[in-house]
Amino acid sequence: MPTQRRAFPEDFVFGAATAAYQIEGATTADGRGASIWDTFVRTPGVVLDGDTGDIACDHYHRYAEDIALMGRLGLQSYRFSTSWARVVPDGSNVNARGLDFYRRLVDELLAHDITPWLTLYHWDLPQAVQDTGGWPHRDTVHRFTEYALAVHDALGDRVPVWTTLNEPQCSAFVGHIAGRHAPGHTSATEGLLAAHHLLLAHGRAMRELRARDGGLTLGITLNLAPVDPVDPGDDRDRDAARRLDGQFNRWFLDPLFRGAYPADILRDLASAVPDAANALTAAIHADDLRTIAAPVDALGINYYQGACIGATPAATPPPSGDAPTARGGRSSWPLPHDLHGHDRGLPRTAMNWEVDPAALTRLLHRVTQEYTGATRTRLFVTENGAAYDDHPVTEHGRTRIPDTARADFLIAHLAAILDAVDAGVDVGGYFAWSLLDNFEWAWGYTRRFGLVHVDYATQRRTLKDSAHAYRDIIRTRSIPA
Numbered sequence: 001m002p003t004q005r006r007a008f009p010e011d012f013v014f015g016a017a018t019a020a021y022q023i024e025g026a027t028t029a030d031g032r033g034a035s036i037w038d039t040f041v042r043t044p045g046v047v048l049d050g051d052t053g054d055i056a057c058d059h060y061h062r063y064a065e066d067i068a069l070m071g072r073l074g075l076q077s078y079r080f081s082t083s084w085a086r087v088v089p090d091g092s093n094v095n096a097r098g099l100d101f102y103r104r105l106v107d108e109l110l111a112h113d114i115t116p117w118l119t120l121y122h123w124d125l126p127q128a129v130q131d132t133g134g135w136p137h138r139d140t141v142h143r144f145t146e147y148a149l150a151v152h153d154a155l156g157d158r159v160p161v162w163t164t165l166n167e168p169q170c171s172a173f174v175g176h177i178a179g180r181h182a183p184g185h186t187s188a189t190e191g192l193l194a195a196h197h198l199l200l201a202h203g204r205a206m207r208e209l210r211a212r213d214g215g216l217t218l219g220i221t222l223n224l225a226p227v228d229p230v231d232p233g234d235d236r237d238r239d240a241a242r243r244l245d246g247q248f249n250r251w252f253l254d255p256l257f258r259g260a261y262p263a264d265i266l267r268d269l270a271s272a273v274p275d276a277a278n279a280l281t282a283a284i285h286a287d288d289l290r291t292i293a294a295p296v297d298a299l300g301i302n303y304y305q306g307a308c309i310g311a312t313p314a315a316t317p318p319p320s321g322d323a324p325t326a327r328g329g330r331s332s333w334p335l336p337h338d339l340h341g342h343d344r345g346l347p348r349t350a351m352n353w354e355v356d357p358a359a360l361t362r363l364l365h366r367v368t369q370e371y372t373g374a375t376r377t378r379l380f381v382t383e384n385g386a387a388y389d390d391h392p393v394t395e396h397g398r399t400r401i402p403d404t405a406r407a408d409f410l411i412a413h414l415a416a417i418l419d420a421v422d423a424g425v426d427v428g429g430y431f432a433w434s435l436l437d438n439f440e441w442a443w444g445y446t447r448r449f450g451l452v453h454v455d456y457a458t459q460r461r462t463l464k465d466s467a468h469a470y471r472d473i474i475r476t477r478s479i480p481a
């Protein structure tokens with residue numbers, strides 16, 4: 001008897017995702033300029049083992065081989081990011097050779113019938129733009145819009161889906177408050193200004209791209225997570241959950257979909273960090289929030305895990321998910337209050353992140369109900385995946401990577417998405433993070449998220465068992481029930 005399977009809607013898109021700095025390498029090729037990540041990785045102690053993205057997966061030279069792998073997987077769409085520092089190395093002049101790489105990439109994707117899904121910014125600001133103030137500086141908004149239009153000049157006729165930013169929360173808060181990402185700063189003021197200018201850059205670029213071509217699908221990707229109080233009956237735990245939800249999710253969703261920053265967090269900021277709050281108020285110009293709230297066609301959601309938060313530390317604190325690098329212990333949030341993670345006894349990945357697919361279903365419902373349901377915005381899960389320690393085995397002279405846990409993770413999250421879809425939530429697609437093992441930021445090459453294994457010594461690619469499982473899911477457009 002055939003096993004029961006659950007089918008996906010006909011127009012549901014299956015893809016995989018990567019980001020420029022994490023896979024491309026070739027950081028000085030064809031006139032590419034330095035980005036803040038090239039600078040950051042050279043600061044002693046910030047990346048595990050002192051790893052850099054100098055070579056990474058050498059995708060810049062191996063993109064054709066990698067697209068052939070995507071073809072074997074049957075991917076319908078490929079989400080990648082363009083490197084601003086390749087396109088505009090000095091922050092102002094366009095580098096045609098940098099754009100040529102993305103022309104070759106997109107042509108090869110189209111030749112394989114794979115729809116390119118382009119992200120303009122996945123954290124790699126040109127160092128030249130950082131040197132004139134970076135995201136805390138308003139002029140960067142203008143620079144970003146010019147860069148977006150330069151990429152559109154080259155690829156506008158062949159790329160149907162454009163997202164502006166990947167996870168502005170990380171660029172702004174992990175980069176400028178926790179200091180664990182580039183540029184490695186630790187200032188609540190800078191974090192809030194960076195977040196505002198990132199959102200404004202999104203809104204401006206959206207407006208310009210929309211004016212050029214009304215047929216494009218435009219959007220942004222946020223990292224979001226349901227936040228639950230450890231004891232829902234405890235006022236202080238509920239308040240801790242409110243503060244984390246407000247700084248993590250609502251700080252970005254509210255301006256984008258309601259045209260206002262969340263009032264409760266603004267109030268908390270004004271009393272806890274008045275200087276930062278005043279700097280933010282001064283940075284918000286009259287029309288900014290209207291620009292930020294321009295309607296988007298696609299909201300990308302990157303989902304990895306939920307959060308269980310208390311006002312006081314757990315008796316047995318859960319393992320930290322932060323990289324054990326020099327600045328490891330600092331909070332990523334503008335509000336200085338303590339937030340404490342609690343364990344729910346769920347299984348954990350090699351990042352120490354909880355495996356919690358049910359929270360993804362709740363998240364999709366909430367975003368629809370509170371934000372996107374009223375507009376025509378479709379939701380896409382633009383990243384979801386897991387790091388596990390892979391152990392290649394040799395069988396009959398061939399290498400195999402038996403990563404059952406990763407395949408199970410994928411299927412469980414696809415099932416969680418189907419639960420939401422069956423209940424009427426409009427989810428248009430799923431992008432596995434990641435196509436390839438790659439440079440995992442502060443964790444260097446010590447954490448592997450790929451469907452495809454990369455042997456960094458030889459750059460050999462091997463499909464993991466999870467890649468085979470995903471190929472079968474795409475081919476049958478269904479998962480085991």
Ligand code: GBH
Binds near residue numbers: 383433
């Ligand atoms: C995504 O971020 C990114 O878009 C992607 O590039 C990344 O590879 C993927 O997840 C897997 O991590 O610096 O150790 O203190 C997900 C959200 C937020 C998780 C920042 C890691 C910093 C941890 N990320 N967080 S650390």
